């Protein structure tokens with residue numbers, strides 16, 4: 001893939017998988033627009049990679065149009081920003097449920113619409129990767145909102161692929177299992193909790209953020225030119241074991 005003429009918008013770029021994706025793209029020559037909600041993270045990333053940055057809270061759906069329109073044109077899009085709340089099904093609070101859906105599902109919808117409308121106007125054959133989760137297919141205890149949001153994101157990915165394929169636009173998702181981002185390290189540092197899960201993963205370990213970033217870059221790239229509408233597990237074989 002020749003990245004040098006590509007301009008890529010990456011959300012959730014401040015930390016974790018989004019950050020790893022920005023660093024990898026920039027190191028391969030892409031021009032990156034990093035979107036996140038902490039200006040200090042974005043400043044550090046800009047110093048390290050030379051990326052442009054947009055600071056916005058994607059839970060504020062009404063603010064997305066203005067912020068993202070200013071970043072256009074882009075050639076490729078990665079919807080990576082994500083959040084969760086730990087509540088059992090019966091104690092799930094509607095405002096929390098709606099906030100998780102707003103960031104994980106509604107923001108990718110609104111943001112992708114802005115980018116895709118521009119691609120359709122200009123006849124650009126772009127590619128989108130939505131960062132979903134293995135939780136899209138499983139019933140993870142205390143993750144009602146998160147599982148629902150990621151299952152909806154996978155469903156939306158399939159519809160986008162079906163509708164936009166005739167315009168040469170590809171849309172896929174990646175579905176990682178536990179990834180050792182700052183958030184992942186915090187949640188899974190206790191061996192008593194982590195070891196039984198690792199034991200169910202045939203490759204026997206959790207993911208490094210770079211392993212997800214590599215998969216995202218593959219799906220964005222021309223090497224994946226006939227890959228469209230899939231939700232690709234990045235899980236060491238967990239989903240087939």
Ligand code: NAP
Pocket residue numbers: 011012013014015016017018035036037038041056057058059080081082083103131132133134175176177178179180181182183184
């Ligand atoms: P992370 O380390 O917490 O990083 C997420 C980044 O997104 C942070 O920079 C965060 O900013 C930003 N962000 C969160 N909410 C935002 C919002 N409302 N508006 C703008 N930016 C926002 O998370 P991660 O582990 O890299 O996760 C990235 C994606 O992978 C998520 O969609 C997640 O669901 C998915 N995923 C993660 C794992 C895992 O085990 N880590 C597994 C499967 C899927 P702040 O730091 O300011 O909050």
